[in-house]
Amino acid sequence: MTDLGSIATAAFQRAFERDPEFVVRAPGRVNLLGEHVDYNEGFVLPIAIDRAAYLAVGAADTGEAHIHAHDIQEDVVFRTSALDIKADVQGRSLKSWARYAAGVAWSLSDSGLPVHGMRAVLTSDVPRGAGLSSSAAVEVAYATAWRQLGGWSLPAMEIARVCQRAENQYVGVNSGIMDQFASACGRAGHALLLDCRSLTWEELPLPAGLAVVVADTMVRRELGGSEYNVRRAQCEEAVFSLRTTLPAIQSLRDVSVAEFNAHAGRLSDVVHKRARHVVEEIDRTQRAVGLLRGGDAIGFGQLMNDCHTSLRDLYEVSCPELDVMVAEAQTLPGCYGARLTGAGFGGCTVNLVAGSQAEDFTRELAARYAKATGKTPDIYVCQASAGAAVIA
Numbered sequence: 487m488t489d490l491g492s493i494a495t496a497a498f499q500r501a502f503e504r505d506p507e508f509v510v511r512a513p514g515r516v517n518l519l520g521e522h523v524d525y526n527e528g529f530v531l532p533i534a535i536d537r538a539a540y541l542a543v544g545a546a547d548t549g550e551a552h553i554h555a556h557d558i559q560e561d562v563v564f565r566t567s568a569l570d571i572k573a574d575v576q577g578r579s580l581k582s583w584a585r586y587a588a589g590v591a592w593s594l595s596d597s598g599l600p601v602h603g604m605r606a607v608l609t610s611d612v613p614r615g616a617g618l619s620s621s622a623a624v625e626v627a628y629a630t631a632w633r634q635l636g637g638w639s640l641p642a643m644e645i646a647r648v649c650q651r652a653e654n655q656y657v658g659v660n661s662g663i664m665d666q667f668a669s670a671c672g673r674a675g676h677a678l679l680l681d682c683r684s685l686t687w688e689e690l691p692l693p694a695g696l697a698v699v700v701a702d703t704m705v706r707r708e709l710g711g712s713e714y715n716v717r718r719a720q721c722e723e724a725v726f727s728l729r730t731t732l733p734a735i736q737s738l739r740d741v742s743v744a745e746f747n748a749h750a751g752r753l754s755d756v757v758h759k760r761a762r763h764v765v766e767e768i769d770r771t772q773r774a775v776g777l778l779r780g781g782d783a784i785g786f787g788q789l790m791n792d793c794h795t796s797l798r799d800l801y802e803v804s805c806p807e808l809d810v811m812v813a814e815a816q817t818l819p820g821c822y823g824a825r826l827t828g829a830g831f832g833g834c835t836v837n838l839v840a841g842s843q844a845e846d847f848t849r850e851l852a853a854r855y856a857k858a859t860g861k862t863p864d865i866y867v868c869q870a871s872a873g874a875a876v877i878a
């Protein structure tokens with residue numbers, strides 16, 4: 487078993503004085519292209535990565551979930567029924583980390599699926615608040631665990647949807663489906679092209695000779711959740727306004743770049759910028775897929791660079807450290823493209839780099855970023871990994 491799986495198992499034995507019945511792994515994700523478009527029914531291109539949440543799990547016949555969060559050394563016990571109150575067995579309000587577990591239990595129950603009592607220990611090497619979907623990984627791990635405990639089946643995409651509902655309605659971040667999808671449906675060596683309207687996807691092999699490098703600025707922004715919800719509301723406002731002249735549109739997905747240019751005049755400045763990013767990013771992602779299939783790393787990388795400019799100037803979700811990390815990366819040999827990944831406001835960049843130069847790139851980027859910001863970044867080549875599964 488992987489190291490973290492063993493750590494979760496040992497922590498389970500200490501916490502509950504018995505062996506776990508199984509261990510679940512659910513990965514984080516990095517998104518190559520298609521940023522802030524999933525909740526506009528666009529196309530996204532994430533990969534599940536080789537950093538993941540691990541859950542060592544056993545049944546409990548008490549109708550309660552007993553969870554130990556190994557990384558922060560905290561515990562929670564809540565009843566798997568009566569989850570609306572968001573409180574533990576003693577009536578204390580659930581802390582935010584515990585709401586991911588309770589939210590998934592709530593969402594599964596609400597879908598009519600039985601949620602059994604559970605003992606679990608959680609550990610993860612997906613950095614929190616870094617734009618690599620640490621929370622989606624945790625949610626998908628819990629849903630996979632409850633599926634295994636219950637002996638019922640649920641397709642991976644349905645697992646993702648249940649978890650998205652937990653995030654939206656229980657945790658309170660109005661996120662799209664991309665993160666939970668990537669964690670549930672990842673495939674080793676592949677990027678996933680998801681149509682966020684039809685929820686159908688295709689697995690695209692990553693061309694040989696290319697490395698995906700993740701660079702963590704180490705900046706964490708608490709503002710993320712509320713700013714995220716503001717962006718989402720601005721997109722809805724754009725659709726509402728554009729409908730006066732484009733009555734058939736359901737979402738920004740339905741607006742081509744040409745139509746946007748012709749009809750966007752009535753939008754306020756801010757809403758205009760937000761919507762332009764989305765419309766152009768959906769177009770970029772569709773063009774990028776052809777380039778990826780044809781092995782055109784230069785063309786694909788250019789679209790990643792364009793995406794960063796758009797996220798910085800139009801969607802305004804970057805920050806100075808992300809801009810430094812991207813600007814430095816773009817000047818380094820072997821780098822085809824660099825941009826912020828995930829919701830933004832801090833966290834990580836994703837870089838497409840020639841495999842043969844990835845090591846030098848990683849070292850040089852770390853040195854330059856440290857010199858420019860005084861912060862020590864975490865930069866590594868990541869592998870596209872499989873989606874959530876019971877691994878032991």
Ligand code: GLA
Pocket residue numbers: 520521522523524525619661662663664665828829830
């Ligand atoms: C967060 C959300 C996703 C997606 C990205 C931005 O990661 O959870 O649904 O909207 O931001 O692309």
